[in-house]
Amino acid sequence: MTIKLIGFPYSGPTMRVIITLRELGLPYEFETPANFEVLKTEDFLANKNPFGKIPVLFDGDFRIIESRSICRYLASKYQGKNNNTILIPNDVHKAGLVDQFVSFEIFYYDPPAFKFVSQEVFAEKFWNKNPDPEIIKQGREELIKVLDIYEKLLEGKEYLNGEFSLADIYHSPYTHYVYGVAKHSELWDSRPNVKNWWNRLRNREAVKKTLEEIP
């Protein structure tokens, strides 16, 4: 029975799930809603996501929402089955640290990165608004502090917790948007450990393919 993913290829959270599916070597069907309005219809709210958001994943009859929950579910159920890629370590101490890095992503990395993404990528394209320079400035100051900390965390390591994990996947979509689309690559490239980490990440098959598919 197939996995079906509903989402938009340019949405950060959807990309998290697509990268995970690819890393685990899982086949899936991808359905893109016709427009944003579809997400607020009675049918979508009742049968897909009561919060009117994407991504939504169906695994047979089983439905799950919220990108990081979806990714975690896929890893728990399928990791090691189609290939050797392990996204959540079996060792409880290592897994604890992966969760810690996921928490850093959610609370410290994502918010300032999203300030850039919302203003420089989405504002004009989707919301018909001008970018707000004040928000961009704040985002930059915050992100610089975070990347300075990541520079130390990544010392002597290829990935955040040493080995590749879910935590690294989660950072990818918005990093790509700020680095490659909004073109602030110097923020990463001026920090050697961070630069190597991002290069390593974006050259992984699964990540590269997903980023290339952004329309």
Added chain:
Amino acid sequence: MAIKLIGFAQSPTTRRVVLVLNELGIPYELESVTEIQTIKTEEFITKKHPFGKVPVLCDGDHVVNESRAICRYLVSKYQKDSKTVLYPDDVHKASLVEQYISYELSYYDPPLSKVLYQEIYAKRRGEPTDEAVVKQSLEELSKTLDIYEKILKGKEYLNGEYSLADLFHIPCAHIIYSATSHKDIFDSRPHVKQWIERLQNRDAYKKTYAE
């Protein structure tokens, strides 16, 4: 060697961890932070939390930070020694618990934190309360709780059985009830109200908030 928890005793993030320690009956020492400077030192940043925050848990030599990561770690390691199940073994049930944990992060905590910041922390810092932020945040939280009202219909807890997802919601809800005038946002919704009451009646809740 006992588990050591470093944090601000009254903060919701520290209490999130204390709730899990109490639910699972794990003994621990609380090292209370009294001055914010202690968590901004070179040593703390290098050895405990690179972002200079608490709570931080030390389990022998193993150090974990970030409250939800700490909670998950404690459950993974110690749940098998306890009668209380906070995280199901079944992969499908576990993923739904994760889903509800994500609702807490994405739709519940952000507006709720803004209300708490304006009504409690801003005042402590001598900043004026921004009523517009409070109003907008309460509206956002209302929309979320309308959805929770439907989710909780016919259920005692978010995923049927009590789990980590319910527990994560407790600390900020507790502050709304005990220190603000906004508890009607929960109490005006019957299923949500019963859910909160059930949470408040758990032994671990009573133990955590008696301290």
